[in-house]
Amino acid sequence: MAIIKTLALTKNYGKIEAVRSIDLNIEKGEIFGLLGPNGAGKTTTIGMLCTIVRPTSGSASIAGCDVIKEPARVRRKVGIVFQDPTLDTVLTGRENLELHARLYGIPAAIRGKRIMEMLELVDLQNRSNDLARTYSGGMRRRLELARGLLHRPAVLFLDEPTLGLDPQTRARIWEYIKKMAQTEGTTVVLTTHYMEEAQQVCGRVGIIDHGRIIELNSPDALKESMGGDMVVIKVKEPKLEEIRALPYVSEVRENDGLVEIIMKQSHLHLPDLLAHIRNVESVEIRIPTLNDVFIKLTGRDIREDSVEDSGSWVDTVARYRQRGS
Amino acid sequence: MGEKRIRRELMGVYAVWWREFKVFQREKSRIVSSIVQPLMWLFLFGSGVGASVSVSNINYQDYIYPGILAMMVLFGSVFFGLYIVWDRKLDVLKAILVAPVSRLSIFMGKVLGGCTDVTLQIVILFCFAFLFPSVNPWGIPQALLLLFITSIALVSMGLALGSLFESLEGFQLISSFLIFPLFFLSGALFPVDDKLPGWLTGLVKLNPLTYTVDGVRGALLHVNIFPFYVDLIVVTFFAAVMFVLGSILFSRMK
Numbered sequence A: 001m002a003i004i005k006t007l008a009l010t011k012n013y014g015k016i017e018a019v020r021s022i023d024l025n026i027e028k029g030e031i032f033g034l035l036g037p038n039g040a041g042k043t044t045t046i047g048m049l050c051t052i053v054r055p056t057s058g059s060a061s062i063a064g065c066d067v068i069k070e071p072a073r074v075r076r077k078v079g080i081v082f083q084d085p086t087l088d089t090v091l092t093g094r095e096n097l098e099l100h101a102r103l104y105g106i107p108a109a110i111r112g113k114r115i116m117e118m119l120e121l122v123d124l125q126n127r128s129n130d131l132a133r134t135y136s137g138g139m140r141r142r143l144e145l146a147r148g149l150l151h152r153p154a155v156l157f158l159d160e161p162t163l164g165l166d167p168q169t170r171a172r173i174w175e176y177i178k179k180m181a182q183t184e185g186t187t188v189v190l191t192t193h194y195m196e197e198a199q200q201v202c203g204r205v206g207i208i209d210h211g212r213i214i215e216l217n218s219p220d221a222l223k224e225s226m227g228g229d230m231v232v233i234k235v236k237e238p239k240l241e242e243i244r245a246l247p248y249v250s251e252v253r254e255n256d257g258l259v260e261i262i263m264k265q266s267h268l269h270l271p272d273l274l275a276h277i278r279n280v281e282s283v284e285i286r287i288p289t290l291n292d293v294f295i296k297l298t299g300r301d302i303r304e305d306s307v308e309d310s311g312s313w314v315d316t317v318a319r320y321r322q323r324g325s
Numbered sequence B: 001m002g003e004k005r006i007r008r009e010l011m012g013v014y015a016v017w018w019r020e021f022k023v024f025q026r027e028k029s030r031i032v033s034s035i036v037q038p039l040m041w042l043f044l045f046g047s048g049v050g051a052s053v054s055v056s057n058i059n060y061q062d063y064i065y066p067g068i069l070a071m072m073v074l075f076g077s078v079f080f081g082l083y084i085v086w087d088r089k090l091d092v093l094k095a096i097l098v099a100p101v102s103r104l105s106i107f108m109g110k111v112l113g114g115c116t117d118v119t120l121q122i123v124i125l126f127c128f129a130f131l132f133p134s135v136n137p138w139g140i141p142q143a144l145l146l147l148f149i150t151s152i153a154l155v156s157m158g159l160a161l162g163s164l165f166e167s168l169e170g171f172q173l174i175s176s177f178l179i180f181p182l183f184f185l186s187g188a189l190f191p192v193d194d195k196l197p198g199w200l201t202g203l204v205k206l207n208p209l210t211y212t213v214d215g216v217r218g219a220l221l222h223v224n225i226f227p228f229y230v231d232l233i234v235v236t237f238f239a240a241v242m243f244v245l246g247s248i249l250f251s252r253m254k
């Protein structure tokens, strides 16, 4: 049975159609990724699912509770890590967790133990009595994760959990998320626009663009739908027709003097391919990424629309810091 | 509403109050300045004006002591409430608002948190009461009660305004057009008698803070215009209205 169900879920902000009629079924225990460019409607979708944004139309339920009719019950079942930092930086790490333990009605008898467990899970037990203000960006994010999981939610929403973190910290955060999903059996819905990350952790991804889910499948199946790996060859006077006729080649095109060939199982067929095309000056193999899938579906790069965000993490860190200070 | 639900909501109220109290304990410099400031009013302003003025045979410093207490409650409470504009800007409130606790409980926790801050500051100022010879220490509990209720009203008012504003730009406006008039028109610094021009007397009597000042002055100095129960009723009514208004605006806040 699906733990998250949405039916024609829609949100308009005035004339802006932020989310347009989304139908989703997410199974218990799944790690589901929502992938899309800036402004695609990811945060709005999550907002509706955790009852802080009121849908314009359509419906959604979490573990059988309707988000519009029974918001209080839904709230008890979900945990969320917001896109923007929401830690109380005047409190210590432990106090942040204590505050939320009380807000979620965790009985005093098990509160201390539970907080300890969560601090250990995210490796913050040594810093738990320092003010959150003194934490690094990665530590703050980890504390937010711990806070989101404190009340054992059935569903954990993570809105860009690794935004603004350096690659090393990002990798660690994903490890935590996988570990938590396993130990707690939590269903995780996350958004990101780092394609590689979605690829590594998610069982399924929904690609969202202009408020619509335009594709939904496992990362592997999505990559499969690209028709194989891309081999880019530099060669004088390419014979495109001849290449296209090869049985394992699914697509060939010329681009900027380079020949882009999409082919199945490049590791097996590459020698044969190169034998057919002589005078090859250089070869490059690119395993398709979800970004390629996105380009194929929309004709745009996932980061093309970003105005304020160049996609470089230096910029993103700057943005994050600015908001957090 | 089941008993379990009520317990949960009360725990939520307590959680928010607890957070505010922790923050209060950490902001030592704010506590110090909130104590030093009124003492400066009393000793610098009070002795300056007091050199040539006394009211109802009471020396001027002693006369304005109740007014300065009311001033502390006014500034401390309203600014405490307005502070949620800042909390919202930093998204600190967002995580609290998504918890399974009603907005009303969160609002109550905030109001109680603010009242606790302000009341503790007042208690500290009462420790200096012995410096003002005309002050009757037995009136302190009565005065404290009235100041506490006033602080409920004013924290609620601050939260109500804070729920309406999205940015800190409104602060200056609120100070100039609300807080200062409330203070100057409360009789904190001058007696409300027939020497005042009529328009001023009218405005002063419309100001709920006047009744706080009057009640506290009656309790501490036995100088008053209205009987204590009138002051208490007016101030309690003001608090009830502000609490309801504040909780409605806070619940609607995006």
Ligand SMILES: Nc1ncnc2c1ncn2[C@@H]1O[C@H](COP(=O)(O)OP(=O)(O)OP(=O)(O)O)[C@@H](O)[C@H]1O
Binding pocket: A013, A016, A017, A018, A036, A037, A038, A039, A040, A041, A042, A043, A044, A045, A083, A193
């Ligand atoms: N409170 C709001 N008022 C008006 N418009 C809004 C509001 N929140 C979101 N929008 C609009 O809805 C659309 C979707 O926004 P949303 O925040 O859901 O995108 P997103 O996919 O999370 O983007 P990002 O990757 O930048 O976080 C955008 O066009 C945005 O401008």
Ligand SMILES: [Mg+2]
Binding pocket: A042, A043, A044, A083, A159
């Ligand atoms: Mg977003």
